Amino acid sequence: MTASTANDQRFREFKMPDVGEGLTEAEILKWYVQPGDTVTDGQVVCEVETAKAAVELPIPYxxxxxxxxxxxxxxxxxxxxIISVDTDPGAGPVAPAAAPAAEAPAAPAAPEEDEEPQGRQAVLVGYGAAPSSTKRRPRRQQPGVPAQPAALQAELNGHAAPAAAPAPAAPVAAPAPAPASVASAPAAGRPLAKPPVRKLAKDLGIDLATVAPTGPEGIITREDVYAAAAPAPAPAVAVPAAVAPAPVPAVVSADRERRVPVKGVRKATAQAMVASxxxxxxxxxxxxxxxxxxxxLVQELKQDPDMAGLRxxxxxxxxxxxxxxxRRHPDVNAAWDEANQExxxxDYINLGIAAATPRGLIVPNIKxxxxxxxxxxxxxxxxxxxxxxxxKTSPAAMSGGTVTITNVGVFGVDTGTPILVCRRVLLRHPW
Structure with missing residues (x-):
């Protein structure tokens, strides 16, 4: 038997059960035990709240x-x-599980001449070691600029200059005019702008020579013209301190609002009410x-021996x-089946009673x-x-109701318009 198998048999895991009918989650309200505590089969270890009620969970180990x-x-x-229990605490410390054998790393493949080293991301210029066989892009010769000697060029590239035979002197050509660079400024006296932009500037009375270009290649855009046409902000006028009104403190919304998460019974109630x-x-x-x-009759029944001790x-x-x-009108004791359209x-009556509790509104029923x-x-x-x-209402008491009574009189009102329990036909309130 391996150490892992022994540990699996020794430690028992208790999972969150479905304590209701089709519930998918529950909130842990309170733990009654802590790590190191001894527990027995059937002992309550925690209290959880589902969408229907608060339930105590016993441990089966x-x-x-x-x-x-x-x-x-x-x-x-x-x-x-949610909890694990050591069912054999006298067995000593937990045996460590065998670590999986480490795989030998594969030998890295030699990078291609033009590839970057594998596993390395692009880095900043001058950061990290340069690859020994990296090719450099040939430098473009500027017209009219004499070529650099081979020795100087090699030194700049970080290589030793190879010995070369002296080249014959070349005739010096007349320098050609340098082409305009992409980021070069436009020719003086002629701002770059498209015809629609020029018309816009003319309509607004804006001299393009006074507009700062922000477009590519120094082109003036519509936004540049609109920005130039915008009136300059008026200088702020100093107000004497004597006539300045008293400052009004800013309203901080955080001090005037509270956010409370909706969960458990209240969340389920809200969803059910909206659905209904x-x-x-x-x-x-x-x-x-x-x-x-x-x-x-209430006063008479209070004196009846059969009702002694009862409310x-x-x-x-x-x-x-x-x-x-x-019983006289059984058709009201019905429900609507949306899936089957029936x-x-x-033929039985499970009487639900709406009860307002600290956790929210619940509707347990009498079977x-x-x-x-x-x-x-x-x-x-x-x-x-x-x-x-x-x-402490059990999930079973919350399920299977057929009709419901709600009593709004406890709120000091004469009547109300309750919302039906989802898919039920009738809800009665006494006054």
């Missing part, structure tokens, strides 16, 4: 924490290793109901009435709520609200 791969506040993709608002037509109906008898409030009775109405009718008695419904409502406020 016994051993000693070897490494935490990510810190708190980092969002990690599902399937990524722009994919489903929303219609809101309002009706006023006299709840005098309902409030009287009885108007929301409980609204939820029960809602479930009865759905309406999916549900098979239509089969619950009033005491059972009161018990599960209390557990649902308590778990949501503590941030």
């Amino acid at each position: 016994d051993g000693v924490v070897h490494e935490l791969n990510f810190g708190e506040g980092v969002t990690v993709d599902v399937g990524t290793v 608002a722009f994919t489903a037509p929303h219609v809101t109906e309002f009706i006023t109901v006299d709840v005098t008898r309902t409030m009287k 009885v409030n108007p929301l409980l009775l609204v939820a029960k009435a809602f479930l009865i109405a759905i 309406i999916v009718y549900k 098979d709520a239509g089969t619950k008695t009033l005491p059972q419904l009161a018990t599960e409502l209390a557990e649902l609200v308590s778990t949501a406020r503590e941030g």
Whole structure:
């Protein structure tokens, strides 16, 4: 067995699981262990927040924490290793893995005569060693300029001057006029400019002889003419200090704005609301109901022995009435299947309750709520609200809802226009 295989069997890696239905990432909220801590199978090692809820993750190994791969506040993709555990800490130090054999470097090929050395980038003039066999471009002889002696030319090129037979004296030719250089200045009295530019200068009353050229070969461009025609900036007028107004402090936007990254439950809620608002037509109906008898029933139920220790409030009775109405009108307990272009009718009722929590708005649901008695419904409502406020709602409780109740009365308003949970048909708010 190689050292690498032994290490692989000794160290177990725990990957970020999919703690919901098809979730792709989760944020590490808190680590409960550190490297060197002893852990046991089933021990909770961290708390993560998904798009649905905060979840505690147990480790499935016994051993000693070897490494935490990510810190708190980092969002990690599902399937990524987040912690490794040494399952045999008594085995001693970790055996180093065998290093791969180094390959012998291939002998560099001899560069061609005109090629630059391989692996070298172009450098500045005078930087680095010059190749011994580099060819130099023959220098162009300027008309009227006597050629340099071979010895001087060789010395300038860095080579020894070869012995040469004396050349016969050549007749001295009359010097020819030097051709105009590319960067040479134009002839005096005739600025270089194209006809349209000359017309522009004439229309603007600009003497081209006074314009500084910026174009190639000293040509005057339209921009040069416009720049010459622009009025010179007026000199600044000094203002007496006595009449100067008091300086107004500049507004620094950074001191007046805050940026908060949206992630976890809030990010998922925002995406779901946008998707629902722009994919489903929303219609809101309002009706006023006299709840005098309902409030009287609340007081009576509080005295009922079957409801002892349970919280009885108007929301409980609204939820029960809602479930009865759905049984009478089952078509509202449905969802839209966009992929198959079908309406999916549900023969069960999973009652979702919108709950505002410190982490954002979540909608856990009571499974098979239509089969619950009033005491059972009161018990599960209390557990649902308590778990949501503590941030311990499980992903299973967030999935599979069929209808939803939202209570906007807690915000001190009479009514509101809620957004449907994506693909659901009905959302009820009691007042």
